[in-house]
Amino acid sequence: MTNGWTDVSNADVVLVMGGNPAENHPVGFRFVMEAKRLRKAKIVCVDPRFTRTAAVSDLYVPIRSGTDIAFLGGLIHYALSENKYQRKYVEQHTNASFLIAEGFGFSEGHFSGWQDGKYDKSTWQYELDGQGYAKVDPTLEHPRCVFQLMKKHYSRYTPEVVANICGCTAEEFLKAAAMITLAAAENKSGTVLYALGWTHHSFAVQLIHAAAMVQLLMGNIGMPGGGVNAQRGHANIQGSTDMGAWNYLPGYLKLPRANQTALVDYLKANTPKPLRPNSLNYWGNTPKFMTSLLKAYYGPNATAANSYGYDWLPKIAEGADHSWGTFFDEMDAGKMEGLISFGMNPVANGPNTPKMIRGLSKLKWLIVAENFETETAAFWRAKELADKEYPHSLKAEDIQTEVFLLPAACFAEKDGSFVNSSRWLQWKQVAVDPPGEARRDQEIIADLFLAIRALYEKEGGKGAEPLLRMQWNYARPHAPTLREVAREVNGVDLATGKQLNGFGELQADGTTACGNWIYSGSWPEAGNQMARRGQVDPTGLGLYPEWAWSWPANRRILYNRASTDEQGKPWDATRAPLRWNGQRWAGDTPDYKADAKPDSLAAFVMLPEGVARLFAPDLVEGPFPEHYEPAESPVENALHPNANANPLLRVYRSDLDSLGSAKDFPFVAITYRLTEHFHYWTKHTSSSAELQSNFFVEVPEELASEKGIASGTLVRVSSARGELEGPALVTKRLRTLKVSGRKVYQIGLPIHWGFVGKVHGPLINKLTPSAYDPNCGTPEYKGFLVNLEKIG
Amino acid sequence: MKPKQSSRREFIQRSTKGAAAGGVAAATGNAAVGESAIKPLKTAHTHQSTSICPYCAVGCSVVVHSLGDRAQNVKPAIVHIEGDPESPINRGTLCPKGASLEEFVQSDRRLTTVQYRAPGSREWRRISWAEAVEKMARRIKDSRDRGFEATDAQGRTVNRLRNVAMIGGCTDTNEINYLLGKFRFGMGLVSYENQSRL
Numbered sequence: 001m002t003n004g005w006t007d008v009s010n011a012d013v014v015l016v017m018g019g020n021p022a023e024n025h026p027v028g029f030r031f032v033m034e035a036k037r038l039r040k041a042k043i044v045c046v047d048p049r050f051t052r053t054a055a056v057s058d059l060y061v062p063i064r065s066g067t068d069i070a071f072l073g074g075l076i077h078y079a080l081s082e083n084k085y086q087r088k089y090v091e092q093h094t095n096a097s098f099l100i101a102e103g104f105g106f107s108e109g110h111f112s113g114w115q116d117g118k119y120d121k122s123t124w125q126y127e128l129d130g131q132g133y134a135k136v137d138p139t140l141e142h143p144r145c146v147f148q149l150m151k152k153h154y155s156r157y158t159p160e161v162v163a164n165i166c167g168c169t170a171e172e173f174l175k176a177a178a179m180i181t182l183a184a185a186e187n188k189s190g191t192v193l194y195a196l197g198w199t200h201h202s203f204a205v206q207l208i209h210a211a212a213m214v215q216l217l218m219g220n221i222g223m224p225g226g227g228v229n230a231q232r233g234h235a236n237i238q239g240s241t242d243m244g245a246w247n248y249l250p251g252y253l254k255l256p257r258a259n260q261t262a263l264v265d266y267l268k269a270n271t272p273k274p275l276r277p278n279s280l281n282y283w284g285n286t287p288k289f290m291t292s293l294l295k296a297y298y299g300p301n302a303t304a305a306n307s308y309g310y311d312w313l314p315k316i317a318e319g320a321d322h323s324w325g326t327f328f329d330e331m332d333a334g335k336m337e338g339l340i341s342f343g344m345n346p347v348a349n350g351p352n353t354p355k356m357i358r359g360l361s362k363l364k365w366l367i368v369a370e371n372f373e374t375e376t377a378a379f380w381r382a383k384e385l386a387d388k389e390y391p392h393s394l395k396a397e398d399i400q401t402e403v404f405l406l407p408a409a410c411f412a413e414k415d416g417s418f419v420n421s422s423r424w425l426q427w428k429q430v431a432v433d434p435p436g437e438a439r440r441d442q443e444i445i446a447d448l449f450l451a452i453r454a455l456y457e458k459e460g461g462k463g464a465e466p467l468l469r470m471q472w473n474y475a476r477p478h479a480p481t482l483r484e485v486a487r488e489v490n491g492v493d494l495a496t497g498k499q500l501n502g503f504g505e506l507q508a509d510g511t512t513a514c515g516n517w518i519y520s521g522s523w524p525e526a527g528n529q530m531a532r533r534g535q536v537d538p539t540g541l542g543l544y545p546e547w548a549w550s551w552p553a554n555r556r557i558l559y560n561r562a563s564t565d566e567q568g569k570p571w572d573a574t575r576a577p578l579r580w581n582g583q584r585w586a587g588d589t590p591d592y593k594a595d596a597k598p599d600s601l602a603a604f605v606m607l608p609e610g611v612a613r614l615f616a617p618d619l620v621e622g623p624f625p626e627h628y629e630p631a632e633s634p635v636e637n638a639l640h641p642n643a644n645a646n647p648l649l650r651v652y653r654s655d656l657d658s659l660g661s662a663k664d665f666p667f668v669a670i671t672y673r674l675t676e677h678f679h680y681w682t683k684h685t686s687s688s689a690e691l692q693s694n695f696f697v698e699v700p701e702e703l704a705s706e707k708g709i710a711s712g713t714l715v716r717v718s719s720a721r722g723e724l725e726g727p728a729l730v731t732k733r734l735r736t737l738k739v740s741g742r743k744v745y746q747i748g749l750p751i752h753w754g755f756v757g758k759v760h761g762p763l764i765n766k767l768t769p770s771a772y773d774p775n776c777g778t779p780e781y782k783g784f785l786v787n788l789e790k791i792g
Numbered sequence: 793m794k795p796k797q798s799s800r801r802e803f804i805q806r807s808t809k810g811a812a813a814g815g816v817a818a819a820t821g822n823a824a825v826g827e828s829a830i831k832p833l834k835t836a837h838t839h840q841s842t843s844i845c846p847y848c849a850v851g852c853s854v855v856v857h858s859l860g861d862r863a864q865n866v867k868p869a870i871v872h873i874e875g876d877p878e879s880p881i882n883r884g885t886l887c888p889k890g891a892s893l894e895e896f897v898q899s900d901r902r903l904t905t906v907q908y909r910a911p912g913s914r915e916w917r918r919i920s921w922a923e924a925v926e927k928m929a930r931r932i933k934d935s936r937d938r939g940f941e942a943t944d945a946q947g948r949t950v951n952r953l954r955n956v957a958m959i960g961g962c963t964d965t966n967e968i969n970y971l972l973g974k975f976r977f978g979m980g981l982v983s984y985e986n987q988s989r990l
Contacts, residue, residue: 005850006880026887028850232849234962236969237988243969245960245986250973255982258948297974314952314980317944324990327957327983336955336983337935342972343961349990365931372901380909400911402931404924407903410896411846412856412870416965418844420851420881425966431841431856432868436904437921441968447921449975451929452936461933463940463980466951470978485967515970533842533878544880678847678889679962685895691888758901778989 002227002558003191004422004550006542009034010225010575013183013190014043018068018198018207022052023675025195025231028421029053031542032193035225042179046071047197048670048746049698050733061176062735063166064744065670066201066630066783072210073627074162075177077154079217084181086219089571090140093562093603094216094612096147097136099127104144106153109643111622119648124617126275134275134609146615150213153624156639165627165638167737167744181218187572189223190215195231200671200782203646205775206625209616213625216612222562222591222603224541224575232421234679235411239419242518242551246323246777247316250489250516253290258315263307266290272608279610280593280601287508288517295513296488299471304510312466321650323777324350325770329652331359340367342441343408347375347382348680348754351768351779352721354392355656357382361399369406369444372684375754375763377405386755389724389762392656407438414440416482417522417530419551423558425522426548427531443479450477486530489515490523499525502553518551529554539587541577553589559612561585561592561603568598620774621648631771632720632785634662635740648774657770660720665785667703668746669717671764683757695726695761698748699788700734707790714792717747719784721769724762725791747788835872842876845890846963852890853879870897932956932979940980957983 008014008031021029033056035041045057046068054060063071079085090096103123105112113120126134127144140147159170159177166173183190192215198207212221212228220226232238244250253270260266267287274281294302298309316322328346330336332355339360350356360366360379368377375382380399382390413434417425434440449472456464474480491500491514502521506512514520522529534546543556550556557563560577563570570576577588584595592605602610615623628646629637637644651657673679674692682688697715709715711730716723737744753761771780838857845852853876860866873893877884886893906924907916919927939955958981960972969986976984 025848025850027852027882027885027890028848030885232988234987235844235846235849235851236965237962237986238849239966240960240962240964240969240986240988243966244973245984245989250970258944258946258950261948297977311949312951313977314982315944315948315950316952316982317950320982322954322982322984324985327985330954330983331957336957337939338931338956340932340956340958341961342959342968343964344959344987345961346959349987364935365928367928370903372899372903373907377907384914396914397912402911403909404928405903405907405909405916406924407905410902411963412841412843412873412893412897414965416967418846418851418963418965419849420844421849422851422881424851426844426851426853428843428965429841429856431839431843432858432870435902437906438902438904439921441964442971445968445971445975447925448928448932449978451925452932452979455929455933459933461937463936463942463951463953466980467978470974472974480971482965482967485970489966489970516966519966535878535880537880542880547880676888681847682889682892682896684899684901685892686899687892687895688889776989 001229001421001423002221003224003229004424004556005031006422006544007224007557008032008191008193009038010189010541011035011041011191012039012188012225013180014041014193015046015180015190016043016053016057016193017046019193019195019231020047020051020053020672021193021231022056024233024673026675028231042182044176044179046176048734049672049748050735059176059179061168061172062737063168064737064739065668065746066633067166067627068198068207069203069210069625070157070162070165070627071173072214073154073157073625074159074173075180075214076150076217077157078177079181079184080151080154084184085217086184086186088565089219089562090147090217091138092566094614095609096140096145096614097138098146098609098615099135099137099142099144100146100149100615101125101127102144104149109637109640110647114647119620121617124623132273133277150614150624161638164740167739183218183220186219189220189225189572189575190218191220191226191229193229193231195233197782199778200780202631202649202771202773202780203628204773204778205619206621209619210625213614216614219571221612222557222559223571224557224563224577227557230421236418238421238423239417242419243516247321249293251289251293251518253286253293256313256315257318259318260315263310266310274610275608276602276610278600278602279608280605281608282605283608285506288506289503291508291510292491292506292512292514292517295494295510296491296515297471298469299473301469301471302510308510309469312469321777323772325650325652325772325777325779328356328359329654331362332654334362337364338366339363341376342369345374345376345680347379348763348765351765351781352656352770353763353766354390354722355654355770357390357393358656361394361401363401365402367404367406369408369441371408371410373405373756374680375756377403378756382755389755389766406444407436408444409434409438409440414482417486422550424548424550425519425530427528442482442485446478446480486528487523489519491515491520499523521553522549539577541575543577543588545588555589555591557588559591559604560588561590564598566599621646630783631769631780632659632665634666634668634744634785635742638740646774650772650774650777652770656721658720659769659771660785662785665719665787667786667788668744669719669749669767669784669786670746670782671749671751671768674750674752677752680752680754683753683759686758689758692752693759695750695753696729697726698734699728699730700736700745701730701732702736703745703788704728704730707788709790713790716789716791717749717767717786719767719786722766724766726762747786838871839868845886845893847889850881852882852886854886854890854893870894936979951980952982953980954982956981960986962987
């Protein structure tokens with residue numbers, strides 16, 4: 001979240017789209033209800049299903065799964081053509097005025113530079129002056145300025161076109177647009193709450209970019225009650241992203257590429273130059289972040305002479321992608337020998353379950369550390385436990401994978417910090433010891449790491465140096481305390497041995513060490529800030545600056561400098577997170593230099609532009625979001641039939657990776673959660689298992705009557721990957737949609753079951769495709785095609 | 793919140809009184825019978841720890857009540873988990889999942905021993921931690937020795953490992969994720985994913 005849960009009550013407009021917080025984040029949802037009660041906020045819910053959130057909204061608009069960019073593109077068109085955007089904000093705080101190179105354009109579903117299945121992005125760049133700064137036209141009139149290009153791009157997204165693609169009516173769309181754009185007034189703010197309904201698409205990054213564009217046009221970024229707010233669905237997935245997964249090091253530093261053979265090459269490639277004279281360009285400090293990380297990793301082994309151990313980090317090939325879909329494909333092809341899973345359950349969670357199971361059965365070994373025996377730990381028992389459901393699975397005797405299932409402590413048995421959706425790092429205490437022989441994760445990791453190291457010390461072996469040079473200097477190396485680790489993450493001044501107060505103190509000369517620069521300040525000399533329990537709220541905006549600690553720098557609202565105009569005057573004096581007192585900024589931790597005069601620097605200090613990006617040249621399939629159909633779609637793309645799906649859609653080619661067509665699979669399927677369950681865990685606890693014991697298939701009324709299905713009738717749902725059975729639940733919640741002149745039905749599939757646990761049921765991901773977003777590698781779990789048959 | 797705790801003597805005294813008088817209070821329903829007559833809450837003498845709900849990322853604070861943690865030879869046990877009234881996020885409230893957290897911790901399905909499944913076997917077999925660590929370290933090293941690339945085809949130093957992958961879960965704390973990162977980069981693993989990206 002750019003803002004936070006407690007800030008949602010400051011909103012005048014709440015757009016909930018791609019999420020269902022009333023059901024899935026019920027305690028957080030009370031801030032939406034507070035906004036409604038205290039500020040008379042308007043709640044707009046746009047969703048394929050009439051959800052519990054929809055039930056308490058002021059307006060509900062149904063849309064076909066996977067058409068959100070069309071809807072948001074329609075909002076952009078509406079705001080620009082009806083003059084319902086915050087003009088001064090757009091002029092001052094976005095790249096609307098930036099000029100784009102000659103030759104940029106869009107036609108027939110592709111941006112300029114499309115050739116042989118790839119983009120040459122040379123026309124997507126800013127036009128620079130002699131000093132390397134972007135040229136701008138503050139009047140926003142230049143035909144090649146971002147504002148005019150944006151206006152032209154979205155001119156196609158009329159209410160009628162939106163309705164035709166999304167399946168709502170133009171009137172419904174217009175009602176929503178009028179309500180959402182109430183936030184365009186300078187003294188109004190609107191929030192956007194989203195979750196996996198947005199990220200589970202093959203154009204997810206572009207979708208969120210589209211939401212950011214809407215929020216920038218409304219002047220909502222940096223405002224209390226504003227922002228683009230991801231409702232993260234698991235306790236610490238925000239933290240795991242912060243700490244580096246996939247192609248990242250901690251703190252969103254990129255993993256080195258093979259052509260960055262020396263540290264200096266890496267820093268050159270990853271340290272941006274300012275694109276405007278007034279841009280602070282904070283990523284210009286990348287050398288400080290990176291060198292301090294290397295000092296934390298390699299300790300005294302990292303010296304200026306060896307570029308702080310840079311050689312020891314792995315380097316991935318240029319253009320390589322080692323995301324989920326790629327390495328499970330490699331596993332399925334027999335190229336992987338082992339998998340270590342710390343509390344993760346790919347058989348249940350990954351798309352295309354048959355492929356997950358077949359991949360695991362090709363491994364030499366699998367290590368799973370868990371609270372329970374999961375489907376992943378028990379993948380080799382799929383045939384024994386649920387033969388009918390996993391026809392592709394081998395018999396246990398024919399699976400040669402050696403499996404280690406390690407009993408691990410649960411949340412209450414270990415300390416450490418979780419980051420919630422609001423970016424608040426909250427510290428847990430140890431309540432009791434783990435049961436039986438179960439152990440804490442840090443002990444399991446340390447034991448394994450040190451045992452492997454001991455083998456290399458004794459026997460030698462390939463690549464011993466990177467392994468042996470990693471610093472592991474904990475008081476008890478086999479049982480590091482998480483307090484020690486948290487202090488290492490915060491960072492230390494190596495000359496004085498004192499904890500750093502924040503990332504402003506980091507150095508690029510090896511005199512500071514810091515495990516994750518964005519968490520620097522969480523454990524200074526004053527102690528563990530994440531364990532703070534202060535209740536004060538000096539701004540009255542629900543920021544609670546002394547409760548826990550928020551990254552970065554305990555800032556509660558990101559981009560808060562944009563809550564004022566260029567001169568420092570708040571857009572809304574009754575709701576100002578920051579005030580310029582003549583010398584300094586007061587209020588929330590400023591997202592700005594604390595003593596810089598309002599007109600001295602641009603507001604978006606993390607971006608080389610100094611302003612927010614309406615036009616984002618770094619995304620792979622276009623600088624503006626465009627509506628593409630999901631990998632499997634019931635209709636052709638109404639905007640450009642020749643560019644139906646995302647041109648850079650990532651798919652894999654094994655025999656289990658087939659995609660279906662509407663001829664065989666005419667219905668759109670969506671997956672969702674129920675409030676009584678958490679993912680695939682609570683089927684192991686009695687009350688959740690009792691409250692929602694059975695899987696069901698949610699079927700729209702009209703389709704049910706066509707097929708003679710009643711609630712309770714046994715039905716079969718099939719996709720190109722597999723099929724499953726369950727009782728139907730016939731509801732009015734999934735309205736029949738009219739798309740491109742045709743009736744489209746959507747079918748709802750709750751997740752939560754599997755073949756182990758107190759209650760059993762089919763794994764929904766048997767049906768989902770191996771189709772992924774090309775920017776981030778997230779799978780398309782929503783908006784795929786199925787068939788529905790009555791069997792009972 | 794500072795952990796609160798009663799002395800063992802106080803605990804026994806109060807429990808005895810409570811047990812004796814509880815029936816009276818319940819039978820008469822008369823609050824005026826006095827404090828000593830009311831059956832004490834099961835949380836009255838517990839050790840309280842604060843924690844965070846491990847489910848969705850709203851980040852509700854919880855108070856975990858445990859008993860028996862100061863006596864010798866007694867393994868403390870969690871008796872109750874409730875919403876933390878001081879949290880500005882949840883103000884003491886919890887959702888249906890959070891409200892049944894105690895069942896999650898105490899579930900009879902919790903793993904308490906190391907289980908091993910040999911190639912081609914139809915069953916789990918219990919092994920010791922020592923045996924498991926020795927075996928796992930050997931498997932990892934053998935795979936790494938086969939798969940480690942010190943340089944790529946163009947002779948550039950890459951120090952990477954592609955035949956082993958690692959995935960992390962959604963309740964791994966920041967500190968655990970940091971240690972997993974050190975493990976990852978020590979090994980040279982490039983295939984490293986997390987629940988956060990699915």
